[in-house]
Amino acid sequence: MPANYTELEKRLWEAADELRANSKLKPSEYSVPVLGLIFLRYADYKFSLVEQELAGVSTRRRSVGKLDYQAKGALFLTEKARFDYLLNLPEAEDIGTAINQAMKAIEDENEELKGILLKDYNRLEKPTLRELLKTFNRIKLAEIGEDAFGEIYQYFLSNFAQKEGQKGGEFFTPISVVKLIVEVIEPDHGLILDPACGAGGMFVQSAMRVREKLGRDPNTAISVYGQEKTEGTVKLCQMNLAVHGISGLRNIRQGNTYYEDIHNCVGQFDFVMANPPFNVDGVDNKKLENDPRFPFAKPKVDNANYLWIQLFYTALNNTGRAGFVMANSASDARGSELEIRQELIKTGAVDVMIAVSSNFFYTVTLPCTLWFLDKGKAKTHRKEKVLFIDGRHIYRQIDRAHREFTDEQVEFISNIVRLYRGEAPDTKNGSKILLDTYFPEGAYQDVAGLCRVATRAEIEAQGWSLNPGRYVGVAERPVEDFDFAEKLEELNEELESLNVEARELEERIAENIAQILGV
Numbered sequence: 428m429p430a431n432y433t434e435l436e437k438r439l440w441e442a443a444d445e446l447r448a449n450s451k452l453k454p455s456e457y458s459v460p461v462l463g464l465i466f467l468r469y470a471d472y473k474f475s476l477v478e479q480e481l482a483g484v485s486t487r488r489r490s491v492g493k494l495d496y497q498a499k500g501a502l503f504l505t506e507k508a509r510f511d512y513l514l515n516l517p518e519a520e521d522i523g524t525a526i527n528q529a530m531k532a533i534e535d536e537n538e539e540l541k542g543i544l545l546k547d548y549n550r551l552e553k554p555t556l557r558e559l560l561k562t563f564n565r566i567k568l569a570e571i572g573e574d575a576f577g578e579i580y581q582y583f584l585s586n587f588a589q590k591e592g593q594k595g596g597e598f599f600t601p602i603s604v605v606k607l608i609v610e611v612i613e614p615d616h617g618l619i620l621d622p623a624c625g626a627g628g629m630f631v632q633s634a635m636r637v638r639e640k641l642g643r644d645p646n647t648a649i650s651v652y653g654q655e656k657t658e659g660t661v662k663l664c665q666m667n668l669a670v671h672g673i674s675g676l677r678n679i680r681q682g683n684t685y686y687e688d689i690h691n692c693v694g695q696f697d698f699v700m701a702n703p704p705f706n707v708d709g710v711d712n713k714k715l716e717n718d719p720r721f722p723f724a725k726p727k728v729d730n731a732n733y734l735w736i737q738l739f740y741t742a743l744n745n746t747g748r749a750g751f752v753m754a755n756s757a758s759d760a761r762g763s764e765l766e767i768r769q770e771l772i773k774t775g776a777v778d779v780m781i782a783v784s785s786n787f788f789y790t791v792t793l794p795c796t797l798w799f800l801d802k803g804k805a806k807t808h809r810k811e812k813v814l815f816i817d818g819r820h821i822y823r824q825i826d827r828a829h830r831e832f833t834d835e836q837v838e839f840i841s842n843i844v845r846l847y848r849g850e851a852p853d854t855k856n857g858s859k860i861l862l863d864t865y866f867p868e869g870a871y872q873d874v875a876g877l878c879r880v881a882t883r884a885e886i887e888a889q890g891w892s893l894n895p896g897r898y899v900g901v902a903e904r905p906v907e908d909f910d911f912a913e914k915l916e917e918l919n920e921e922l923e924s925l926n927v928e929a930r931e932l933e934e935r936i937a938e939n940i941a942q943i944l945g946v
Contacts, residue, residue, distance in 0.1 A: 435566070435575070436582040442562045444586070450555050454590035459659060461559065462583060462666060463530065463545040468563045469576035469670045470502045470533060471510035475568065477501040493536060500672065502540070508532040514560050522556045523549035539676050543665045577631065577671040584626050584667070589829075599625060600702040600752065601787055603832035604797075605632045608700055608750035610841035611779060611799055615641055616648055617697030620742050622684045623735075624653030627664035629700040634673045646674045652690045653679040685734060686714050692742040693719050699739045699749040705795075706754055707731040723770045727763040732756075737767070739800065740776060746803035748778075753798050755782075758894040761934075769891045772883065775805040777813050779844055782895040784819040786830045794819060796895070799844075807848075811883040814847045815895040816840060817876060835861070843878050846871035876902025 447457045477499045481491045493503040506512060508529040516525055530544040548556060566575070581602065588599035605628045614633045621629045630653065634645035641648070651673065655661045658681050665676045682689045708729040715721055715734070720741045726733045732754060739749045758780070760768070771777060779799035785792050804810060818840055822830040832840070834856040842852040842862055849871075852862055865874050873879040879898045881889075889897050 435571075436579055439562060439565065439579060440583060440586055442565075443559065443583070444590075446555050446558050446562070450552060452551070454587055456550070458583075458587040458590075459545055459663065460548060460551055462580060462587075462663065463548075464526075464559055464563055465576065465580050465583060466544070466666045466670055467508075467513075467526075467529065467533075468510055468566060469580075470504060470508075472566075472568055472576065473501045474504045474509075497537070502533060502669075503536045505532045505536065508536075510560075510564070514564055521549075522553050522560075523551060526556065539674075540665075540669070543662050543676065545662065577667075580667055580670045581628070581631065584628075584663070600628050601831060602628065602632070603837060604702075604752065604783070604787055605629055605700075606834070606837045607781070607832060607840060608752075608797060608799075609633055609636055610837055611781075611797075611844050612698055612700065612748040612750040612801075614649065614698035614700070614748075615643075618650050618652065618695060619698045619700065620652045620690065620692060620696040621699070621701050622654045622690075622692070622738060622742070623701045623703040624655050624664055624679065625660060625702065627651075627653060627667040627679070629702075630664075630673060631667060631671050633698075633700070634671060646672075651675045651678060652696070654682050654684050654687075654689055655679070656681070656683055684738065685710050685731065688718070688720060692738070694741070694744050696742045697744060697747050699742050699747065699800075700751065701735070701739060702752040703731075703735040705732065706756070710734060723767040724763065726767060728760075730760075730764070732760070733764045733767045736771065736798070740771060740774075743776075743800065743802050747801075748803070749798075749800040751798055753796050755794055755796050755894070758796050759892050765891055768893065772813075772886060772891060772893070774802075775810050776800045776802050777893065778804050778809065779814045779816065779847075780893050780895050781816045781840065782819050784822050784830055786828055787822070792828070796893075798893075809848070812880050813883075813886060813893070814844065814878065814880050815893075815898040816843055816878045817895045817899040820876075843871070847878075847880065874902075875900045 443461055447454065450457070474496065477496050480499065481495055496503045507525070513522070513525055513529060516522060526548040527546040530546045530548075534540045534542065534544055551559075566579075584599050585602065608629070609632045613636075615637055619630065619633055621627075624630070630651040633649060633651070637643050637645040637648045651668070652675070653661075653664060655664065661679055661681045664679050668674075668676055668679070678690075680689045708731070710729075710731045712725045715725055721734065721737045722741060723733075723737055735751070736753070736757070739751055743749055757764070757768075777798070778801040779797075781797040781799075783795050783797060785794045788795070821832065821836050821840065823833050823836070824830055835858050838853060838856040839858040839861045842854070842858055843866075845852050846866060846869075852858070854862065862869075865877060866872060871880070876899060879900070881898045885898070886892070
C-alpha cells in the first residue's frame with residue numbers, strides 16, 4: 428500500500444501557488460514549468476538511489492556508466508543536471524538558462540526523453556525559479572518512497588486543472604472517475620489505448636492497479652498507447668508516465684484523432700479508456716470517408732460524440748473492453764445517432780452504463796454517463812443483457828462545487844459489476860457493509876434506484892435508450908430534510924428524461940397519423 432503524502436502535497440502546493448500569485452503568470456503559463464521541476468526532482472532522487480546501489484561496483488577494469496544506471500530504471504544525469512547543482516548556483520548565474528541546459532542534458536543522455544522536456548524556463552522570473560527549487564528541496568528524500576513523486580505530480584495536475592477551469596479539464600480527468608473506469612474494465616494485461624489521453628491519468632491508474640493489486644511490474648504486464656491533439660499536453664502525459672516509472676513514452680503521439688489513426692487502431696487493443704471532449708462540432712465528415720474506424724455510419728448531426736464511440740469500439744480486439752466518459756445526451760440521442768446506437772447494442776458489446784452525478788468535472792457541472800463495452804461478452808450469459816447503475820446519489824462532497832467518489836464507493840460500484848459478471852467482489856477498501864446491505868445473498872440482484880439488468884428486448888422497447896434512469900427506477904425513501912439545490916438538480920434531471928420520452932411519443936403519434944391519413 429503506498430504511503431500517504433497528503434500533508435506533503437498540500438504544503439508543496441501552497442508554497443508553489445503562493446509564488447504564482449505573486450508573479451505575473453497565469454496558471455496555464457505556470458503549470459508546465461512547475462511540473463517539469465517536479466520531474467527533475469524525481470529524476471535526481473532516482474539517480475541518487477541507484478548511485479548508492481552501484482557504489483563499490485566500479486573497478487579499474489570496469490567503470491560505472493550511463494548504461495548501468497539505465498539498466499536499473501534510472502535516468503542518467505550529468506553533474507550540471509543534478510538538482511543540488513541548480514539549487515546551489517550563485518545568485519549571479521542565469522538560473523533559467525541553467526535549468527534549460529539541465530533539461531537538454533537529460534534528453535541528450537536518455538534517448539526516450541528526446542524532445543519531451545520543457546526548455547523555456549527563462550519565461551519565469553529568476554526569483555520565482557529559485558524559490559521553486561527551494562520549495563521542491565523540502566521533499567526529504569530519506570522520508571519518502573519512490574511513489575511519492577507520482578503522487579505529488581498527480582496532485583499538482585489536479586490543482587492546476589481546477590485553477591485553469593475549462594482548459595484544465597482538457598488534460599485532466601478526476602482521479603476517482605478514472606479509478607472507477609479502471610476497476611470496472613480491469614486493464615491488467617496487453618495493449619491499452621487512450622486516443623484522447625490528456626495528461627495520462629488512465630495509464631497511471633492502470634499501472635498502479637497492476638502494481639498494487641496484482642503485485643506485478645506494469646512494464647511487463649501492459650503497454651500504453653496514447654494520442655493527443657496538442658504538443659504541450661503530450662509532454663505533460665510523457666512526464667507523468669516517467670515520474671510513475673511507466674515505459675512507452677514514445678507511444679504517446681501528437682495528432683488529431685478524428686483524422687489521424689496514428690496507432691493503426693482497428694482491432695488491436697485489449698483495453699480502451701478515454702474522456703473525450705463532449706459535443707464537438709465542426710468535424711469534417713468528408714475526411715472520414717472509407718475510414719474503417721467508423722463502421723456504423725457517420726452521424727448526420729454536427730456532433731462528434733458518436734464518432735468517438737465508434738473509435739473506441741473498433742479499436743478493441745475480439746475480447747477487448749472499453750470504458751469511457753460521455754455526455755448524458757448521447758444515451759438518448761435521436762435520429763442518425765439512435766441508428767448508430769441501435770447497431771452498437773445489437774453487436775452485444777454494450778456491457779455496463781453508469782450514471783454519474785453533476786459537479787465531478789472541472790469543465791462542466793452537468794452529470795455524465797460512463798459507458799463500458801466488452802466484446803468478449805458475446806460468448807457469455809450476458810450476451811443480450813446490459814447492466815444499468817444509477818450512481819447519481821453516490822458521491823462525497825468536496826466543496827460547494829466539486830464532488831468525487833471515495834475509494835469505498837469506487838469499490839462498491841465496481842463490485843456491483845463483478846456480481847453481475849458472476850465474479851467474486853473485492854472488499855479491501857471497506858465496501859462490505861454496503862454490499863451486505865444491498866446484496867445480502869452475496870449474488871447480483873436488481874435494486875430499485877441503484878441497479879437493474881435489462882434485456883435487449885427491453886432496451887428496444889425503450890427506443891434503444893441507454894439512459895440508466897429509464898431502467899433503474901426510484902428507491903422508496905422516507906421523508907427527510909433535504910438540500911434545495913440538490914433536490915432541484917434531481918428534478919431537472921428527471922425533467923430532461925421525461926422531455927426525451929415526450930419527444931419520442933410526439934414522433935410516434937406523428938408517424939401513426941401520417942399512416943392513417945396515407946401521407
